[in-house]
Amino acid sequence: MSGGGRFAGVSGATVQRSRELGREMVLSRVRRLRSMALPIVQSAVAAGLAWVIATDVFHHKQAFFAPIAVVLCIGVGLGRRLRRVAELVVGVSVGIGVGDLLVSAIGTGAWQIALVVALAMTVSVFLDGGALITLQAGSSAVLVATLLPPGGHGGVNRMLDAFIGGLVGLATVVLLPGDPPGITRSHGQRIFAELAAALSGAAEAHTRRDAELAERSLSRARSTQQTIDDFRAALAAATEIAAFSPLRRRRRRRLGRYSTAAVPLDHALRNARVLLRRTVAAIHAGEPVPEPVLTALDELAGAAVLLGRELADGQEPVRSAGKLRETAVLLDLSQSAAPSGHSAHVVFAQTRSLTVDLLEATGLDHESALAVLPPPPAAEPGLGAQPGSDGAESTDSGTTDPRDDH
Template sequence: MSGKQPALSVRTRVRRRIRRRIDALPKPLSLRVRRLWLSAVPITQCAVAAGLAWWIAVVLLDHDRPFFAPIAAVVSLGLSLAKRWRRSVELVSGVTVGILAGDLVISWIGSGTWQIMVVIAIAMSIAVFLDEGPLLPMQAASSAALVATLLPPGDSAGIERAVDALIGGVVGILVVALMPVNPALRSTRDAAGVLGTIRDAATDLAAGLRAQDVDTVSDVLARARGTQGAINTMRADMAGGREISTISPLYWSSRQRLQRIAATADPIDNSVRNFRVVARRALAMTQAGEQLRPEIIEIIGDLSGAYEILREMMLAPPGGEPDEADAARVLRTIARKARTDLVTDSPMSETAILAQLRSLIVDLLMVAGLRRSSARATLRD
């Protein structure tokens, strides 16, 4: 690697200092403080959007108790970055469907127990017919129930509720555009967390295989299987980051970078899945008393360094080091070791592990920016 590392910004230095202090806390407290720290901006967005939506409905439109405006703003935002635009559209559409269906049906059949059943069934049926999302039917049902129980058919309060929902949804999107979460920061942090977990797991798996330690190998498999929640969060935040770069003018210039970050979601996920298969096969061999070839164990150990440089690459600032080329060089060195002639006379289990490792290396090369065809070509003997 060459060239100087770019100077860290004041914000980055402060963030790292805070992170170190959080990490220094007792682990149960550290996890909770970190969760709060990561949610600070979305919480602020929800609070600002709720207050602003209420103010618009009360002061500008003179609505009486527009409770649904702040509710709609909070629901459309939530703490998740993903699909905020879709949540806003679903919420406003659901409220509108529920009010219209409730208004029409209750005006015709009157109100009562069985009428509530009928109007909710009709509102939810229309919503399900229009869209497969879960939010739209729920909002349609709650709005229809409100019309059937509290709001007289044809009353202006029903229309005001739909307007309040629209206000909340629009305000939520505006807040995202003007007070956005850094879309790259959260995505790369998620990815780095997953890569760091498998980095440590690869180190332990190699050690467990050398020692023929069933407990260690079993623990590695359990840890690898436990990453799915973190992977799902990573995928959601990457999708949310791309959405923010579309909505917010502040991040329009970052669209290409966010597309590259989002493109790593599939290969990271696939590499973890392949690692789980390697760990599961390795556990079966260890339990059976079979010894894996030392050269293959060495490749597994080397993967720890590969995951680490990819983790550092994800956390590096734009233009910083290590970059994709640095990571690809490390991975090509490992790829040269993963030769098919290592298992020419090996049993099926050992051959299967090497094949899985080769597939995993292809995934990691794709995380480093290579196309699948180029990554596969790297492994040709």
Template sequence: MSVAARARARLHLGARRLRMSALPIVQCGLAAGLAWFVAADLVGHPRPFFAPIAAVISLGVSLGSRLRRTAELVVGVSLGVLVGDLLVAAIGSGPWQIALVVMLAVAAAVFTDGGTLIVAQAGSSAVLVATLLPPGQTGGIDRWVDSLIGGTVGLLVAALLPSHPLGPVRRQARRALDELAAVLFGVAEALRQRDEAAAADALQRARRSQPLVDELLASVKSGREVTAVAPLRRPHRAELARFGELARRTDYAFRNTRVLARRALTALQDDEPTVEALPDAVAQLAAAVQKLTAQVGEGDREAAREPILDLVHDSPVLGAAAGDLGMSEQVMIAQLRSIAIDLLQATGLSRSDAQQALRAEL
């Protein structure tokens, strides 16, 4: 790639990041200005330095993350400012004073909750008070009040001007389902070529997939928090509930896929035979996952149900009697059936309906 092409690619990527971050940027600027206005013009503090800082910090994780994390940040900043202000006003500022202030602020944070963010923010805020802003004309607790004002304003801005709760969920769902399809295609190709190394690669890829699933589950939880606090986003609750079910079933499908990949590797290592139709069944299931991925965000997940039922109906291997199969073949086919049930539930069927549909097709 030429230098010009790389430069264009970087500019395109930067512009895309800016578009995706436009709302958080506006939120931070609005919250900082509003926090300063409230603390300076309404409350009457002469230099409310910590009000905009706390507002921006609270929006750093805000409603796009867990509400507990936001509360930890606000409490940590406020606690560090309070302890730092009270102590520095009494003992002054210097090396040993800074050490004592930080230790006491962190100790107070640990006693209060012990959360990592509370402790970190309490310590850093105490350092700011003891070094950059030693007591002057500002009252002993004014900066603590400013930090509470800033944190509250930040939360209000996030609630009244919230991010879209479904955008991150859709992106994470597509990423997770794309990875699931890729792992299944890898298993299918390994069985078809009887390639032990390819089966090992597919298993390792399946084992590395858990962070994607965790991010999907976390994004659903964050989206629910947005709809719980932001009135404008409450109409999205039903769609988030459907995504919650999709996330859980994707998690279960990955677990079953890891078992499938591990058994495929074992079968190849032990040179066990596999029925000829098995790789095709795995690949067909992977294609069904791709169909489900294409329907994410389109509101028509039922359209992804038919390929799964086609697999169960058309594939002779899923209806094979256990007595005609080896141990590894039985395990892999059982996992395929389990994954099919997971995916049917991801399309909106209940578990009983998914099992009934599977039995009806077998």
């Protein structure tokens, strides 16, 4: 191929890649907007309601702290613990109260602002000590001392406005929580899909002896940590909402299954990254992996998809557990054709570890999951244990890429 042809090919690939990245960016932002649509509506409606309560029911003039507290509470309440929402309400109220009382007595100015902030933060630390309550108390005190000088008995009213807004925000989060279990399910499905893609990618790369495919699969797997972090944050929020909201209590059992699977899934993704890294090394070194191991990887990918579907449907993961037990039989068969070479050994060991992880994700404890597998090969010198492993798996200690452990 001529130089011009090569450059044209590279340019075309670059343009295509840029288009794909642009499309993915737009889709990502649309998904983000869709996920935040309900909170935006909740914040808007609740802010108006808080204003009506503060002005029409309590007859407060300029009750702007009520809608401000609503927006802050609902915004923090999404994906965070309700304790944080309560901390925010207390912080706002402390800052407003201290600020109003002091500024009424000493006026405004540089040293007055410094004193107001110091005292507001001191009171908040004495009451709780949390970072959010302290910061919110300080910032609210600044607002009162600079932009909103007190007059008359406004201090108590402003503090009450903050409580009104906070209570309306809390009520909105608890009584109209949206669908945190649905968000958890969506994140969970994405994790299972990524895990399945990593495992099937490893099997295909070994079958085709395609190091480039293995590297692409590894690169994709390394980008999944944010997905698991988002899943765990959504799960924490959904579990808390289910505990407080009467509209979501029936989801507790389903969320409990996701809670059981969360840590093993994290381990499985980490082990999959290690497996893919050693897959690249094994292919470059010409180390073959026994066919039963590759079949087991494909079976694990199918079991991951099935487990994700069962959890999403609110079912006990019976079928996926059965499929994983069948995979354990394949691992027993593969020991009769032990892999040659260090990297191939690690691939085999990580496949065992992944089987344990997924069995634990179905609800088995660690010992019960280990009991499903055949005993590990007797001689695997230098192989260390991975989180969620059966004690025989390796991360190639000392040389593991840090990205594979995140």
